Amino acid sequence: MSAHQLTIEPLGDTIEVEEGQTILDACLRAGVYLPHACGHGLCGTCKTQVTDGEIDHGAASNFALMDFEREDGFVLACTATLVSDVTIEADVEDDPDARRINVRDFVGTVVGLEDLTHDVKGVLLALEDGPIDFQAGQYVNLVLPGVEGSRAFSIANAPSDGLHVELQIRRVPDGAGTGYIHEKLKLGERLAISGPYGRFLVRKSRGGPLLFLAGGTGVSSPRAMILDLLEEGYAEPITLVHGVRAQADLYGRDEFEALARAHANFRYVPALSQEPEASDWQGERGFVHDVAKRVHGGMFAGNTAYLCGPPPMIEACIATLMQGRLFEKHIFTERFLTAKDCAEKPKSPVFKRL
């Protein structure tokens, strides 16, 4: 099987495309949304310009893609496949806050290992070829000995310390990668890392109050983002709702409480969904979306929200935010998908990113 490279302008991202895989499929799988509708070459919604390289038009309808357009290099992304390496100019939003940082390979030495909870391990890596340039919220891919492929983990520290990469890793039941980290990883071990990846980042240019909703180890990216914002002196209100099951699952509390004491604009709300009724817990109880609704009085308009955690939590939070008048333009998400979550539910074209 030969694969080709697809470069997506104006993003500058380059992705691998399999033999026979359409441009649309490759882009969607790489997290680049292209407008599309019929999916089989009839409607023309996914029309895209090829600026370099050879493609096969596939079953693009003569009415959806005119001859003069073909001559001008237009293709239907849903039917076009690559014959060589290709560059497209896609109709994607310009994002003034996203920097273009080239992905690099690093070697990191494990210099810290800490049990944050009974099933979350804190891993601190010191980079040998450092520092890594990244935006808070981005992730790295880690190659683990004896584990096929690589595993993605969000960077939990602020970009100001590019010589270290701090990760918070929950043990996935029967997971090979996280199993290795929890059982075998040792101080001094050297691991291959590449990064930074991802477009989950704070749209600082928008200003205004920020709301971070995190579930479990989904707090890694928000932690990096909040540390970064507070270091820079971001003055607008920042709220973090961090949901876990019970007190035994909560970590980072002392640090976030200290930050909240030091910064009047930062509010930290830990939320427990399964804490026993009779316990000494004085804080919020319930799922992240319910707690967020309560602390915000149900109204979210004017905020920008960043959601990070398991898909059901994200879904519940999106609905709560929308019913509180905060819509797609102001909601950013990073979904954690484990291999079994990948069977996606059918999507309607109502939302682009959510």
Add this chain to the structure above:
Amino acid sequence: MTAKKLGLKQRYAHMTRGLDWETTYQPMDKVFPYDQFEGIKIKDWSAWEDPFRLTMDAYWKFQAEKERKLYAVLDAFAQNNGQASVSDGRYINTLKLFLTGVSPLEYQAHRGFAFTGRHLRGAGPRVAAQMQSLDELRHVQTQIHTISQYNKYFDGLSEFPHMHDRVWYLSVPKSFFDDARAAGPFEFMIAIGFAFEYVLTNLLFVPFMSGAAYNGDMSTVTFGFSAQSDESRHMTLGIEVIKFLLEQHPDNLPIVQKWVDKWFWRGFRVLGLVAMMMDYMLPKKVMSWKEAWEIYFTEGGGSLFQDLARYGIKVPKYADVATEAAEHISHQNWAVFYQYTHAAGFHTWMPDREHLDWLSEKYPNTFDKYYRPRWEMWAQAEKEGKRFYNMALPQLCQVCQIPMAYTEPGDPTTICFRETQFKGETYHFCSDGCKDIFDDEPEKYAQSWLPVHQIFQGNCGGPTVPDVLNWYRMNNGADNMDYAGSPDEKLWNEWHAKAAEAAG
């Protein structure tokens, strides 16, 4: 230093700047008098994101090439006598239904979008509505041209606009669009832009075009491709409209939900004609109505309404009733047309054994139990020379205008009747869905032009069937009645006898 290249979106914004200027000779509220009375609140028209970013210049270029391609196919079709190569002479009846029942709706859509485009004060929706208006005009014209080839040989096509305005069953689609066009601009956008062009379009357009493909009608298939390349824009507009209204103000949610409920039900009733076409009129079947409903509404609509639930929009009221009725409506509609074949502008027939078996297979829960025995009884009566005609004029539903032949949800042996009192009169409905629509706006639907009432009031050419057919411009003995014995059948058989002779 060279300037940074503009993105597609910025380039478009630059080209279209200032289209939404504030008027000074007259206040804006006078220039746009209709965009407030419906209760829809818009805080910021500029929040509308034009998803198409198509300039008029580009629009003409695209449409011109589509036309060139389509007309080349139509010419080739005519030169090769394509009309003789379709699957069977019966197939032409689906085109009769399409041309009299659907094509005039394209024209209504053209006028509706032109009006709506004029009366919304945001530039984005105005431009989108204007382009859709032009598309719809193109669609009706190309449909007429495509089908005109068949009009040279077959009955029932020549008086389509006249029939659309007068014939009893054509008042079903006609009143649907009249209702939408008599509403305010926002309701029109939800009714036609969202409910019709997005939620239900796959159940209208796709069955006709796939039906054409399966039955060898390449000219109609080509027309379908030509139109489908516009439909994506229409579908996107429908989605954009509902998102925009829901995001603009929380007070819009209950209004939009009411319209979604209403237009889903109105659309579902109109689609009964398509259901009948799919299950009974296509000589070569594409899929059953029930299968189409499962794919396009239950699955496709399911993911749509799952996403819209985030805004608080619920699945349309009575969607469950419509899904249950997918087992019945095609049969119940065909029964109506069979009984009233003398007043139908296309031909009818009883399904043959192979066709009955197909229906039994596709409708294992209902067909053998409720419908097959009736068809076999009617077929037997035909054989004995006692073909059944219903000579009584049917009672019509005040809202959907369909004869009251549908059954109670969950009870396919009892006809469903509903009624309501308004200003001392009793109004009748086929369903809770239609009754709810009336009860919400009784002043509007009390004025409905109901074909049967009009006949009784003496407004339709006279009291007898021939009088009314004459007023419909329905050519008695050619346009109406069963396919067996029709001039269409005779012509078709002659062509094929000749072809068989030529083949030796």
